[in-house]
Amino acid sequence: MMKTSLKTSVELKGTLQDAPVPALVRIPIQKNQKPVVKKKQIVGRGQVVAETKCISAFCTGYVHATIDGMVEDILPNAIVVGPLPAPKEGEDPQMPVRPEPCAELDSLSGEDLCRKLLELGIDTNKFHPSRTLIINGLNPEPGVVVSEQLLKDAQKTLEVGVRILERAVKPGTVKIVVAEGKNITLYGCTTVHASDVYPATIDPLVVLTATGVERPDNVDIISVSDLYRVGRVGETKLPLLDAVVGVGESVYRVLTGTPVQDLLNVAGVPYGADWKIALDGPMRGEAICDLTVGIPENCTAITLVPADQFPEVQPNPCINCGECVLACPARVQPGMLSRYAEFTLFEATRSRHVDACMECGMCTFVCPVNRPVMQFLKLAKQHLAAQDEFTASCRLQS
Amino acid sequence: MASQEISKSMYTVTSAPLWHCGKTLQKTMLHTLLALLPAAAMAVYRFGYDAVEVMAWAGLAAVITEAAVQKLMDQAPTSDDFSALVDGLLFAFLLPATAPWWMVIVGAALTIILGRMVFGGYGGSPVCAPAVGWAVLSISWPDFMDLNGMLLNWDLVEPLSELKYFGTAAIADIKPVSLLLGENLGALGASQGLMILIGGLYLLGRGQLRWFIPVSFLVGVFLTALLYNLIDPQLYASPVFHLLSGSTLMAAFFLMPYSSSSPVWRVPMLIYGLLGGALMIIIRTYGVYPDGAPFAVLLLNLCTPLIDLIQPKPFGGR
Ligand code: SF4
Ligand code: SF4
Numbered sequence: 081m082m083k084t085s086l087k088t089s090v091e092l093k094g095t096l097q098d099a100p101v102p103a104l105v106r107i108p109i110q111k112n113q114k115p116v117v118k119k120k121q122i123v124g125r126g127q128v129v130a131e132t133k134c135i136s137a138f139c140t141g142y143v144h145a146t147i148d149g150m151v152e153d154i155l156p157n158a159i160v161v162g163p164l165p166a167p168k169e170g171e172d173p174q175m176p177v178r179p180e181p182c183a184e185l186d187s188l189s190g191e192d193l194c195r196k197l198l199e200l201g202i203d204t205n206k207f208h209p210s211r212t213l214i215i216n217g218l219n220p221e222p223g224v225v226v227s228e229q230l231l232k233d234a235q236k237t238l239e240v241g242v243r244i245l246e247r248a249v250k251p252g253t254v255k256i257v258v259a260e261g262k263n264i265t266l267y268g269c270t271t272v273h274a275s276d277v278y279p280a281t282i283d284p285l286v287v288l289t290a291t292g293v294e295r296p297d298n299v300d301i302i303s304v305s306d307l308y309r310v311g312r313v314g315e316t317k318l319p320l321l322d323a324v325v326g327v328g329e330s331v332y333r334v335l336t337g338t339p340v341q342d343l344l345n346v347a348g349v350p351y352g353a354d355w356k357i358a359l360d361g362p363m364r365g366e367a368i369c370d371l372t373v374g375i376p377e378n379c380t381a382i383t384l385v386p387a388d389q390f391p392e393v394q395p396n397p398c399i400n401c402g403e404c405v406l407a408c409p410a411r412v413q414p415g416m417l418s419r420y421a422e423f424t425l426f427e428a429t430r431s432r433h434v435d436a437c438m439e440c441g442m443c444t445f446v447c448p449v450n451r452p453v454m455q456f457l458k459l460a461k462q463h464l465a466a467q468d469e470f471t472a473s474c475r476l477q478s
Numbered sequence: 479m480a481s482q483e484i485s486k487s488m489y490t491v492t493s494a495p496l497w498h499c500g501k502t503l504q505k506t507m508l509h510t511l512l513a514l515l516p517a518a519a520m521a522v523y524r525f526g527y528d529a530v531e532v533m534a535w536a537g538l539a540a541v542i543t544e545a546a547v548q549k550l551m552d553q554a555p556t557s558d559d560f561s562a563l564v565d566g567l568l569f570a571f572l573l574p575a576t577a578p579w580w581m582v583i584v585g586a587a588l589t590i591i592l593g594r595m596v597f598g599g600y601g602g603s604p605v606c607a608p609a610v611g612w613a614v615l616s617i618s619w620p621d622f623m624d625l626n627g628m629l630l631n632w633d634l635v636e637p638l639s640e641l642k643y644f645g646t647a648a649i650a651d652i653k654p655v656s657l658l659l660g661e662n663l664g665a666l667g668a669s670q671g672l673m674i675l676i677g678g679l680y681l682l683g684r685g686q687l688r689w690f691i692p693v694s695f696l697v698g699v700f701l702t703a704l705l706y707n708l709i710d711p712q713l714y715a716s717p718v719f720h721l722l723s724g725s726t727l728m729a730a731f732f733l734m735p736y737s738s739s740s741p742v743w744r745v746p747m748l749i750y751g752l753l754g755g756a757l758m759i760i761i762r763t764y765g766v767y768p769d770g771a772p773f774a775v776l777l778l779n780l781c782t783p784l785i786d787l788i789q790p791k792p793f794g795g796r
């Protein structure tokens with residue numbers, strides 16, 4: 081069994097590479113993004129295919145077609161764009177329309193700029209005007225190297241990103257947090273060093289290192305990948321089309337919606353039928369059951385876990401060993417909370433601060449009886465949220 | 479056709495995290511067994527076949543009792559995590575080597591039933607199971623548990639009862655080294671000081687045991703004994719004697735840190751250890767039993783929920 085290290089900072093081996101354009105993309109959409117195209121419609125690269133119905137400047141961004149092609153299917157969670165049909169005999173081939181570069185990007189500022197960014201595909205939820213802005217330059221999880229790779233290979237784009245954000249949200253100060261011993265700087269940012277050992281790399285803990293305060297309310301934190309997306313839009317003046325995703329030791333720039341299978345083929349990494357494959361890192365990633373899934377824009381890595389490498393999660397009783405307590409950065413008792421959740425005493429988890437949990441996964445990672453500790457906590461949170469929503473709606477009615 | 483496509487490309491999904499540190503209960507228990515091995519070997523060397531018999535009966539009875547009760551309770555069998563075996567052995571370590579087989583079996587069964595199963599199984603128990611078994615037997619059959627009376631075959635003395643009944647003069651000749659090497663009468667495994675120490679250090683070194691409780695317990699023993707010793711060296715034995723005699727080391731490394739019955743936060747672990755050490759010396763000084771270690775462990779176990787209330791504020795809590 082391989083020894084698992086939680087260190088995230090690495091010596092980078094390769095450079096950022098471009099993955100080839102796929103023949104078909106499955107562009108993921110979220111619940112609040114409503115499709116604005118129809119089946120069989122011809123779409124051009126960069127054309128809006130789904131919009132978020134919101135008037136504010138701070139919301140999930142629009143979704144764009146990432147290749148020229150024809151809309152093959154509209155699913156609840158994805159829009160499938162396939163290759164252009166062959167022109168019928170005697171007819172001119174249908175020409176997809178690509179949007180023009182958005183020249184206003186240089187002149188806009190403040191909320192108008194945020195709104196424009198949103199329309200170009202940037203998720204602006206994380207931005208608030210005139211707060212301290214922290215850029216999390218640590219690799220998010222062990223085995224995920226995008227952040228350091230982008231800081232090495234995409235300084236220019238990141239600089240554009242910082243400049244745009246300076247105009248868009250006018251942050252008080254901008255700090256970048258990087259791993260101890262790494263000599264990384266970024267335009268316009270003060271560098272802060274922090275531990276790179278997971279879970280120290282997750283947002284709330286990075287904010288703590290950078291500001292000295294736990295959960296301050298006047299601080300925004302974004303990842304290097306978030307910043308890169310802004311920079312990318314600023315650089316091309318076109319809608320956001322790609323994600324930067326690590327596979328193994330290589331990092332690729334792929335078009336959003338590229339099937340995972342295509343990227344794995346390009347990367348040439350080994351995997352088997354009984355492996356686990358997840359979007360994002362090994363600690364918080366979402367395992368997928370089939371490789372046709374399209375890569376979302378905010379995906380940071382494809383994680384591959386060989387079968388039998390780790391003991392399986394089992395619904396075992398907690399033995400109260402306290403390992404999870406010592407590992408938990410939120411200073412709650414995950415084992416105890418998980419027991420309450422197990423026996424559906426959700427209210428009891430509330431008073432025991434289940435809300436402080438940052439869903440880092442460390443409790444499940446260390447549990448010697450392989451209990452799904454974090455899963456129980458998530459369940460409890462979900463129940464509490466549903467309950468609160470229910471109570472609120474009852475109040476409204478009465 | 480569609481279904482074919484799906485079936486050939488289905489991958490296992492689980493909820494995050496996909497990684498695990500690799501530390502399992504089974505491994506911890508195997509390490510613990512390994513840690514108990516030197517003391518067991520030394521016990522066999524000192525007490526011969528009797529020791530083998532007691533350990534075998536205790537281990538066997540513990541595992542079988544657990545399996546049987548789990549069957550009754552409709553629980554999945556967990557003998558393969560070796561925790562019952564470890565509890566049985568720890569219990570055996572506290573007995574006199576010549577304990578009658580029937581008492582060993584009864585004790586081991588009670589260790590499992592009263593120490594674990596009535597609370598739902600390993601990990602549910604608010605008390606240290608082997609200490610429970612020991613306590614029940616000590617109260618039920620004090621004669622068979624009396625180390626001096628049971629070990630008449632060996633022309634040696636039991637340091638703690640000497641101290642209890644004859645005062646410090648009686649133990650003046652007992653050197654720390656002889657205590658470490660187990661050259662005195664004592665409980666089967668618990669009196670093999672050095673070997674228990676080696677086992678404990680092994681567990682610490684392998685990261686299977688946290689230092690908080692063992693260290694604070696020994697510090698508690700040392701400080702309290704020192705205090706008494708300073709008050710009147712004629713009346714009270716030296717701290718080193720207390721550290722090395724009886725089941726002190728055994729309690730420090732194996733009984734006090736018993737996972738389900740010890741606190742989980744850092745500061746509470748330290749307080750728990752310190753109090754445990756102090757309590758053990760107090761029981762040894764004033765109690766009717768020469769060795770107060772298992773009783774101190776049990777009493778402190780009962781305080782665990784209280785001590786564990788000393789908690790840090792959750793992250794971001796105000
Ligand atoms: S690590 Fe697992 S067994 Fe130990 S206290 Fe936490 S949940 Fe319970
Ligand atoms: S996931 Fe577990 S370890 Fe992480 S913050 Fe939540 S309770 Fe603590």
